[in-house]
Amino acid sequence: MNDLAVDVSLVVNGCPWSGALQPRLSLADFLREVLNLTGTHLGCEHGVCGACTVLIDGQPQRACSRSPSAWTCVKFTTVEGLEGPLIDALRAAFSERHALQCGFCTPGMLITAPT
Numbered sequence: 001m002n003d004l005a006v007d008v009s010l011v012v013n014g015c016p017w018s019g020a021l022q023p024r025l026s027l028a029d030f031l032r033e034v035l036n037l038t039g040t041h042l043g044c045e046h047g048v049c050g051a052c053t054v055l056i057d058g059q060p061q062r063a064c065s066r067s068p069s070a071w072t073c074v075k076f077t078t079v080e081g082l083e084g085p086l087i088d089a090l091r092a093a094f095s096e097r098h099a100l101q102c103g104f105c106t107p108g109m110l111i112t113a114p115t
Contacts, residue, residue, distance in 0.1 A: 006068040013081030021068040028052045028063035039079035053108035060112045079107035
C-alpha cells in the first residue's frame with residue numbers, strides 16, 4: 001500500500017475486518033473483489049439503480065458510492081448475510097412467483113424489503 005491508503009476497521013456480515021485500502025475503492029468493489037461477496041451487484045455505478053444496496057449500520061445504502069474514508073467501525077450486511085424467517089420467506093416467494101427475472105437487481109430488492 002502507498003501513503004494514500006486509508007486504514008479501516010469494520011464488520012461485514014458479523015465478521016470483523018481491518019486493513020488498509022485505496023481511497024478510490026468503492027464499498028461494492030471491496031465486497032466483491034477483496035471479500036469475494038459477489039451478491040452485491042454493480043449496475044449504474046452512480047447510486048441510482050439500487051443493485052448495489054447493502055445495509056450500513058442497519059440502513060439501506062448504495063455500496064457503489066461509498067469510499068473507505070467513511071467506513072471506520074461500521075457494520076455492513078450484504079445479501080449473503082441476511083438471516084431469519086422473513087428473509088427466508090422472501091427468498092421462497094421470489095423463487096415461487098418467478099420474481100427474479102434476470103436476477104441482477106434481486107440482491108438490492110431483498111436487502112430493502114424487510115426495512
